[in-house]
Amino acid sequence: MLPSPPAREGQLGFLYLPPYRVQGISVAGEQTVIQIPELDVAFDIGQCTRAVLSVPTIALSHAHMDHLGGLPYWFSQRSFQKIGGETHLPDKPDGKPRVPVGRCVCHPELEQSLRGMMRAWEPLERQKTPFEIVALEPEKDLELKNNIRLRAIETRHTVPSLGFSVLERRSKLKEEFRDLPQEKLRELRTRGTEITRQMDIPLIAYTGDTAPGEYLVRDEFADAKIVIAECTFFEPDHNDRARTGMHLHIDDIIRMLPVWKAEAIVLVHVSRRTTIHYARERIEQLAGADAGRIHLLMDHRSNRARYDAQVAAAEDANKPPAPPAEELPRESQEDIPNAVE
Template sequence: MLPRRPPRSGSIGFLYLPPYRVQGISIAGEQTAVQIPELDVSFDVGLCPRPILASPYIALTHAHMDHIAGLPYYFSQRAFQKMGVGTCVCHEKIAGHIQSMMGSWVELEEQHTPHKIVPISDGQSIEIKPNIHLKAIEAKHTVPALSYAIVEHRNKLKEQYKSLSQLQLRELKKSGEDITHTLQIPLVACTGDTEMGDHLFTPEFRNANIVITECTFFEDGHRGRASLGKHLHIEDLADLINVWGAEHVVVTHTSRRTPTDYIREKIDKVIGCDDAHRVHLLMDHRENRKRYENQSIDSQDCNEDA
């Protein structure tokens, strides 16, 4: 009898939440890497599924192995495939350790892998695309951890100048007057691994249109386990969903021991039908495939109508 073939490696979760794709793999304790291709960012790189290589930035939430182990490979493959030097943005407290890890790889491989490590602290931002900023928000986990928000900075004409003509505006500008102010629009927020805390109630989390959130525990009796590991429980998520205005909430970091159907049931029960439709599970491949098929039927209908 022939031996069995090895199991296929994990499929990549995929959601199209216009105008952004949210894709990657996130299984608690195994691996987490969640990418928004349009915004050039992947949150974490636990392992490095191939699409993640295309993100010029890794926004590292914390350094548990299942969130960071793919980082040296990410740097190395980007160099090998001539994709430009990758950048890892991380908590200032761990930047030195990551730098040392990359230093060890130089010695092991006897060659230098180009890499960029950018320390960041609570409240700081870096511009990752024109007018698109990655903002760090201190999180609460068992190790130094960050949540992130991706915020668009949009220049708007100041109210008092709105009635002026183009010519008058140009004159004002020439005279050195600052005629615009900057609106900050949170596009996406990502909790990373965290327990409940004030950082999840900041304007970035309240106002982002997409929130990517961990939720590791769903059973009624598992609140204690959640707080021990400093993770979110479905009941925390129910409180947060009331406050977050997001059209889409993407649940990641679910555990392999919790069946998807059970998670869905709990979401319906604890969060309630009014809000459950806003919640997507990154790793619910069956449901997400159905959703995408409906989206493609809708887009064909639109094309035919046009």
């Protein structure tokens, strides 16, 4: 008898939560990489998928290998495939370096070790892979793209850890000027009066691996349009395991439902031992009317059905389907016709 070929692997989870795509792979202890193409960011890089090569920024929640393992390869491939790289050009006239091949944003305590990890490759490969490691202090922001900021939020895991919030900075007219006519506003502005105030609108929040804590009720999580939450355990008797590993349990997520206003809560980092079917069943049992806004990133079957319905609705509305099929990650396209989980 012939041996069987290896199992197909590596299908990306995919959810279209307008206007954002949430795509990637996340299984507890194995790998987590979650990409938001529209926001130019990926959370964690446990594995370097082909799709994640296109984002310029990795926001690293912590340095467990299932969240970090793909980073050196990502830097290397970005350089090898000349993606986003301007580093072959001389420095800009103002002395600032060109956009690097990619950057990884991390907890300040990880900065030196991550640099050391990248440098360890140099004598092995006999070449230097360009990389940028950016330490982001908790409570500090960093610009991802125009008006879009990444904020680091300290969480609690077995190692130094961050959650992240992606915020949009908008200028709003101050209350006191609201009823003034345009010409008056223009006049005030030319006289140098600050007539607007800045507001940060939370778009997406990511918990990373974490024990439950007060940070989960912050505005960045409560007001986010999408919350991407670790949820490793679903079994009623696995609360102890969640506490020991400093992870979230479905009971913790349920407690957050009245606080999180998000249209969509995307659960990631589900343990391999938990079937998607069982996880879905527990969500239905515990979340009541909120079950409809809870998604499992790796529930390929439900997510595919949901996307098909979105395409059909878009066609009905006589609009082109969004996003166009060719924008789906390549892995998904290949695997969709007979997606199984």
